[in-house]
Amino acid sequence: DVAAPAERSGLVRRALGDTSVSLLKGTMLVPEFGVGLANLATGGYAGKAAESLGFRPKEARAEMEQWYSPEQQAANREVQQAQGFVDTAVAAVRNPSTILHSAIESAPSLIPAGVVARGALALAPRVGGALAAGIGEGAVSAGQTAEQVRQETADGLLTGKQAALAGGSGALTGLIGAVAGKIANRLGIGDIDQLVAGVQQAGPKAQKSLARA
Numbered sequence: 001d002v003a004a005p006a007e008r009s010g011l012v013r014r015a016l017g018d019t020s021v022s023l024l025k026g027t028m029l030v031p032e033f034g035v036g037l038a039n040l041a042t043g044g045y046a047g048k049a050a051e052s053l054g055f056r057p058k059e060a061r062a063e064m065e066q067w068y069s070p071e072q073q074a075a076n077r078e079v080q081q082a083q084g085f086v087d088t089a090v091a092a093v094r095n096p097s098t099i100l101h102s103a104i105e106s107a108p109s110l111i112p113a114g115v116v117a118r119g120a121l122a123l124a125p126r127v128g129g130a131l132a133a134g135i136g137e138g139a140v141s142a143g144q145t146a147e148q149v150r151q152e153t154a155d156g157l158l159t160g161k162q163a164a165l166a167g168g169s170g171a172l173t174g175l176i177g178a179v180a181g182k183i184a185n186r187l188g189i190g191d192i193d194q195l196v197a198g199v200q201q202a203g204p205k206a207q208k209s210l211a212r213a
Helices: 011-042 045-052 057-065 070-081 084-094 096-123 125-152 160-187 192-197
Strands: none
Touching (some): 011 057, 011 070, 045 125, 057 125, 096 125, 125 192
C-alpha cells in the first residue's frame, strides 16, 4: 500500500504556534544571561548551583523544539545539520523561516541588554547611546555564551580560558554593535538595541527603519 502524504500544518499553527514556541525558547536565554555573568565570576559554580535547583535551559529548549510544526522542525533540522558557514547560509536561505524564528528567539534578550545599556549611561553618561547599547549587547552575549559553554563541560564548570573566551566573545559582539549603532545614527536610521534601551539618537527616519534585528 502507498502511504498517504502527511497533512500540512495549518496557517494558525505555523504563524501563531511556531512563533509562540520561538518566543518561549527566547525567554530561556534571559536567565542564562544572568547565570552566565555569575559564572564568569565564579568559574561556573553559579550555573552548577542553579542546575542543582532544576535550572536546565538546554534540556528545556530541546523539549520545546518538538513543539514546532513538522515543517518548521524539518527546516530547523536542515540548517542545524549543515556543515560550515557557507552550507549553513545556503540552508538558511532555502529555509527562510529559520531566519525569522532566529530573530524572534533573540528578541527577549533585547530587554536585559537595554537594562544594562541604561545602567552604563547612568554610570557614565559620556559613553553615548551607541556605545551603551553595545555594552548591553556584549554583556548579554558574554553571559549567555558562558552559561551555554558551561552546560557542555564534563564537570559543569568553566575553566579560566573558557571564561576568558566567553568574555572576549561578548566584548567583540559589543564592539560590533557599538560601531553599527554609530553608523545607524550617522545615517539617521533606527538601531533596535538603542531603541529598546531608549537611547536612540538618530533622526526622524529612526521611526521607519531598523538597522539591525
